[in-house]
Amino acid sequence: MQKAARGYKPVSGFLQTMMSALPELKHSSMPLYDIREYKPLLDSSNMTPDDWLKIAEDIATHYDSYDGFVVLHGTDTMAYTASALPFMLQGIQKPVIITGAQIPLCEVRNDARENLITAMLIAANFAIPEVCLCFGSKLLRGNRAVKVDAEGFDAFDSPNFPALGTVGIEIKINWDLVKPPYKRAKTVKVKPMRESPVAVLRLFPGIAADIVNNVLQPPIKGLVLETYGIGNGPENGGLLNAFKAASDSGVVIVNCTQCFKGSVNMEDYATGAALAEAGVISGYDMTVEAALAKMAYLFSRNLPLKAIKENMQTNLQGELSKPSGE
DSSP: OEEETTEEEOOTTHHHHHHHTOGGGGSTTSOOOOOOOOSSOOOGGGOOHHHHHHHHHHHHHTGGGOSOEEEEOOSTTHHHHHHHHHHHEETOOSOEEEEOOSSOTTSSSOSHHHHHHHHHHHHHHOOOOSEEEEETTEEEEGGGOEEOOSSSSSOEEOTTSOOSEEESSSEEEOTTTSOOOOSSOSSOEEOOOOOOSEEEEEOOTTOOHHHHHHHTSTTOOEEEEEEBTTTBOOOOHHHHHHHHHHHHTTOEEEEEESSSSOOOOTTSSHHHHHHHHTTOEEOTTOOHHHHHHHHHHHHHTTOOHHHHHHHHTSOSSSOOOOOTTO
């Protein structure tokens, strides 16, 4: 990002200029690196699933040439990209580290330099076979990460899964939490994810059935429903009828909690059970970003409806945990 008349915007070649001027990157402890710049450069607010696919295919194409990969990304939609790439990059045995900054590298006081250096060191020296998000003092599993602070330097967290690593005087990796490498994978396979007719709807007191009905009209195929507490919603006949009619017609509706931390359990309260009876399925402890990305990924594979519902409730890439006994 470079400062312009209307605010910060990405400028071609500017990152290369800034990085070439950083003495830290010339230190013997730093890895050699290449920079691949996309055209056009995007503010992350303008990204779409096609851009996720471009990143995944780029990594797969150059997979054998590098020990690891760093994806420099705007913070606004970083959690969505970090959630999507684990589903798209099948069989990786090298680290893919997504990072960015709250204050751009062009400013004298910034967090970009530390995040960039840390991400590069992790990508080069730690054989973590998964997509991670590195920001501030934490290394997080990508599809467990959410943005929690619009201003602070520790802008991302993983509410329902411990950090894979911590960044302090030393970089410490919690290896017992890291996914084991794919034993049979010899090459990386990209599973395309394209724009799918999926959406997110947040419940609120007094939400009208007509609004929900409108959201659930064709061509929608999937809905991530943000509910109260452990997965509850109003026992409103119009709302429940709308969910049931949509579910019966083949729309996949996944229940994720509005709470920052915790898991959905639709069996504890009648209000949750009513949603289950209307065909809504549990998203357990998935983040909304992970649920949306996973849903788009599954629809992109053209799976049968039953398989999509089963997979939405199955841990595919470390994105969810089920309560014991389920």
